[in-house]
Amino acid sequence: xxxxxxxxxxxxxxxxxxxxxxxxxxxxxxxxxxxxxxxxxxxxxxxxxxxxxxxxxxxxxxxxxxxxxxxxxxxxxxxxxxxxxxxxxxxxxxxxxxxxxxxxxxxxxxxxxxxxxxxxxxxxxxxxxxxxxxxxxxxxxxxxxxxxxxxxxxxxxxxxxxxxxxxxxxxxxxxxxxxxxxxxxxxxxxxxxxxxxxxxxxxxxxxxxxxxxxxxxxxxxxxxxxxxxxxxxxxxxxxxxxxxxxxxxxxxxxxxxxxxxxxxxxxxxxxxxxxxxxxxxxxxxxxxxxxxxxxxxxxxxxxxxxxxxxxxxxxxxxxxxxxxxxxxxxxxxxxxxxxxx
Amino acid sequence: xxxxxxxxxxxxxxxxxxxxxxxxxxxxxxxxxxxxxxxxxxxxxxxxxxxxxxxxxxxxxxxxxxxxxxxxxxxxxxxxxxxxxxxxxxxxxxxxxxxxxxxxxxxxxxxxxxxxxxxxxxxxxxxxxxxxxxxxxxxxxxxxxxxxxxxxxxxxxxxxxxxxxxxxxxxxxxxxxxxxxxxxxxxxxxxxxxxxxxxxxxxxxxxxxxxxxxxxxxxxxxxxxxxxxxxxxxxxxxxxxxxxxxxxxxxxxxxxxxxxxx
Numbered sequence: 001x002x003x004x005x006x007x008x009x010x011x012x013x014x015x016x017x018x019x020x021x022x023x024x025x026x027x028x029x030x031x032x033x034x035x036x037x038x039x040x041x042x043x044x045x046x047x048x049x050x051x052x053x054x055x056x057x058x059x060x061x062x063x064x065x066x067x068x069x070x071x072x073x074x075x076x077x078x079x080x081x082x083x084x085x086x087x088x089x090x091x092x093x094x095x096x097x098x099x100x101x102x103x104x105x106x107x108x109x110x111x112x113x114x115x116x117x118x119x120x121x122x123x124x125x126x127x128x129x130x131x132x133x134x135x136x137x138x139x140x141x142x143x144x145x146x147x148x149x150x151x152x153x154x155x156x157x158x159x160x161x162x163x164x165x166x167x168x169x170x171x172x173x174x175x176x177x178x179x180x181x182x183x184x185x186x187x188x189x190x191x192x193x194x195x196x197x198x199x200x201x202x203x204x205x206x207x208x209x210x211x212x213x214x215x216x217x218x219x220x221x222x223x224x225x226x227x228x229x230x231x232x233x234x235x236x237x238x239x240x241x242x243x244x245x246x247x248x249x250x251x252x253x254x255x256x257x258x259x260x261x262x263x264x265x266x267x268x269x270x271x272x273x274x275x276x277x278x279x280x281x282x283x284x285x286x287x288x289x290x291x292x293x294x295x296x297x298x299x300x301x302x303x304x305x306x307x308x309x310x311x312x313x314x315x316x317x318x319x320x321x322x323x324x325x326x327x328x329x330x331x332x333x334x335x336x337x338x339x340x341x
Numbered sequence: 342x343x344x345x346x347x348x349x350x351x352x353x354x355x356x357x358x359x360x361x362x363x364x365x366x367x368x369x370x371x372x373x374x375x376x377x378x379x380x381x382x383x384x385x386x387x388x389x390x391x392x393x394x395x396x397x398x399x400x401x402x403x404x405x406x407x408x409x410x411x412x413x414x415x416x417x418x419x420x421x422x423x424x425x426x427x428x429x430x431x432x433x434x435x436x437x438x439x440x441x442x443x444x445x446x447x448x449x450x451x452x453x454x455x456x457x458x459x460x461x462x463x464x465x466x467x468x469x470x471x472x473x474x475x476x477x478x479x480x481x482x483x484x485x486x487x488x489x490x491x492x493x494x495x496x497x498x499x500x501x502x503x504x505x506x507x508x509x510x511x512x513x514x515x516x517x518x519x520x521x522x523x524x525x526x527x528x529x530x531x532x533x534x535x536x537x538x539x540x541x542x543x544x545x546x547x548x549x550x551x552x553x554x555x556x557x558x559x560x561x562x563x564x565x566x567x568x569x570x571x572x573x574x575x576x577x578x579x580x581x582x583x584x585x586x587x588x589x590x591x592x593x594x595x596x597x598x599x600x601x602x603x
Contacts, residue, residue: 075346078385081424083347116574116588121342211582215602242577245570247388254386259346261570264578271578272603274568275390275410278541280603290603293582302583 002173005184012168013050015180019094020049026067027096028055028135045095054096056163059141063238063313064097065108068126071235072246074258075122086258088122092129096161098137099193100144100311103151104238105132107299107307111241114303122261131174134160138192143312145199145325151309153193160191201325203296203306204332208339215289219330224285226320227267233291233314233324234265239307242266266291292327345573348383348426354401355421359487363452365395365405366416372402372430376437376460377564377592380404380429381572387415391569393591394430395455396462405455405487431572432591435460435536435562437470443532444473446556448519448547450539451480454487456564456591457538465498473529475500479519479543483512502526519543523550537595538564548595561595 007015019025027048035042043055044062074086097105112123134157146152158174159181169190172178206214234240244264249257264271267287272280281287299307314324351368358364372380374394382404383389390412396403408417416425437460445464447457464471476499480486483505495501502522504515515522519539535556537547544563551561567586570576579586581601593601 081350083385083426085344085347111577112575115585118343118345118573120573120575121344121346124342211600211602241575243570244576244578245389247383247386249386257386259383259385259389261576264570264576266577272568274566275413276407276540276566277409278566279568294580298580298583 002171002189003178003181004187004189005170005172005181006187007168007170007181007184009051009167011183012170016048016050018180022092023131024089024091024093025049025096026064026093027053027133028060028064029053030055045097048096051163051168054163056135059144059311059313059316061313061317062236063104063311064095064101065104065238065241067093067095068105068123068130069108069112069241069243069263072260072262073122074260077258079256088125090125090129092131093126094131094133094158096133096135098135099154100137100146100151100309101238102132102134102154102156103146103309104311106156107239107309108241110303131158132156133158134191136160136162136191136193138194140194140197141312142198143315143325144194144197145201145310145312147194147197147310148199148201148203148325149306149308149310151311152195152197162190197310199312199325201310201328202332203328204335206293206297206331206335209335210338213338214331214334217334219327219334220283220285220289222285223288223322223327224283226322227284227288228320229267229269229284229287230319231265231268232317232319233322234267235263236313236317238311238313239295239309240265242271266294288322288327292324292331295324296328296331345428346571348381348385348389348428350424351427353419353421353423353425356419359405359489360485362409363405363407363485363487364417365403366419366425367401367403368425368427369400370402370427371400372427373397374402374430375434376463377434377456378430378432379456379572379591380427380431381569382412382416383426383428384412384415385426388412389570391431391572391587393456393564393566394459396459403458405452405458407452429572432587433589434592437463437467439562440464440534441470443471443534444475444529445471445534445536446473446475446477446526446528446551447536448477448523448539448551449479449537450519450543450547451485452487453539453543453564454478457536458488460536461495461499465495468498472531473500473533474498475502475526477502477504477519477522477526479504479506479522479539481506483509518546520546520550523547523554526554528554532560534560534562536562536564548599558596558599559594563593563595563598565591565593565598567591
């Protein structure tokens with residue numbers, strides 16, 4: 001049974017301060033001066049200490065996936081014959097995030113915890129310490145299409161927050177957080193979810209389509225002429241979970257160093273390269289096809305729900321203005337042509 | 342929680358030079374792999390690479406490696422007694438029961454012989470499990486032939502067609518691509534299963550050749566090679582459509598494999 005409270009901004013800041021004694025607090029924030037251009041900020045997820053740290057007026061460039069799956073993660077250190085697993089920040093963690101991103105993390109859970117015969121221990125040890133504080137999202141942003149992807153709602157949260165500017169409403173679902181908010185005024189249930197986006201798509205059912213013919217379709221040649229394989233769509237995507245191993249030696253001593261995993265992306269050169277010289281999907285349009293099929297067809301065939309959550313970050317960040325919802329719509333038209341012919 | 346990413350040290354027992362660039366490293370190991378499985382071989386500081394296990398027995402396993410990448414070049418300077426690191430075994434390999442009571446034709450190209458070598462030795466030791474047993478083993482040139490001495494021994498239990506794309510003055514054996522030998526192969530009575538392993542173009546045309554000779558897709562088994570960073574179904578590099586080569590493969594029935602589009 002959840003309770004609802006209303007707090008002033010100052011009272012909410014005091015709660016954050018109290019929570020910060022027990023929890024690592026992560027949320028959407030600005031990283032001043034870290035943008036791609038001189039003097040520009042970038043937005044992503046990191047530690048927050050107060051309400052003013054939270055970036056709420058827009059969608060972050062980077063998703064919260066790095067809270068659980070860092071860009072670079074040391075798996076172990078090696079020194080001669082000693083191999084020592086890397087330690088990590090084992091404080092319990094609260095992440096402030098929107099419903100689409102909670103659903104995105106469900107996709108990461110699916111790969112890291114449930115695909116294959118055993119869970120990924122590095123992901124699992126972070127994940128089991130995380131509680132979600134949902135940021136209510138009633139309107140979304142221009143490029144969002146979460147409603148189409150059935151990712152606009154979530155009940156997987158400990159608390160939900162409505163940031164009203166002059167105060168904060170909080171729904172406390174996880175009773176262990178009730179004492180933190182005991183000073184707030186009782187309030188009525190408030191939580192709502194976005195029910196319509198400015199962008200909408202209809203994901204086509206490709207089960208009756210000749211995939212061989214679809215893969216040869218000319219639209220992929222067009223994407224070859226546009227996509228520059230920068231991989232921004234992969235790195236900004238909350239559900240892209242691929243990584244590559246990387247060994248780093250300290251100085252000249254090869255036997256002293258660490259093995260890391262680093263983010264990898266199916267658009268980026270080298271993703272399929274094997275030492276013998278063979279590789280797959282040399283053309284950028286084929287990589288667009290591979291990613292698109294994974295996000296709206298292959299993952300669902302394996303796990304029963306779509307990978308893409310419609311957060312729209314890939315559209316926001318693409319330097320070539322490639323629109324993923326447009327690609328989905330075009331696939332729909334092509335599949336209708338193919339199955340009606 | 343188990344940490345499957347931590348590699349374990351494995352001592353090199355012996356090093357056998359097969360060709361100028363393909364060497365077999367025998368490791369002391371308790372891994373107990375199945376036929377056609379692979380492991381992740383690593384040298385800390387250089388990296389990690391998926392390598393198929395070419396043969397195994399109690400307490401040991403063989404890796405037949407070509408020196409083509411950072412990890413393999415590092416392994417090639419090692420001597421017996423030195424240590425490499427490995428984790429695994431991974432993947433779904435060959436199930437020998439599938440071929441029992443049938444004719445078996447294996448077609449390999451180059452280093453594609455390595456992943457099936459243990460299965461060849463198994464069936465030579467259990468020859469009665471099969472009816473006809475034939476091997477079409479292709480290599481680029483006489484200098485590229487792997488396991489040359491063992492292949493001669495295999496002739497006692499199997500019909501062996503050892504062929505090179507281009508012979509030289511000393512070469513007295515067969516020449517031509519494996520596909521030419523598939524075209525000319527005299528099939529025996531009764532159901533025939535085929536196994537095809539090699540580089541992607543060789544696999545493509547060999548399976549087409551077998552289909553044209555009347556072998557059904559369901560009766561063909563293939564083994565894939567892909568980039569893999571984990572072997573555990575997490576890193577995503579080996580995924581084709583909804584299939585993870587490291588989990589459902591690398592060995593596939595061709596009826597499934599031919600639907601996998603990269």
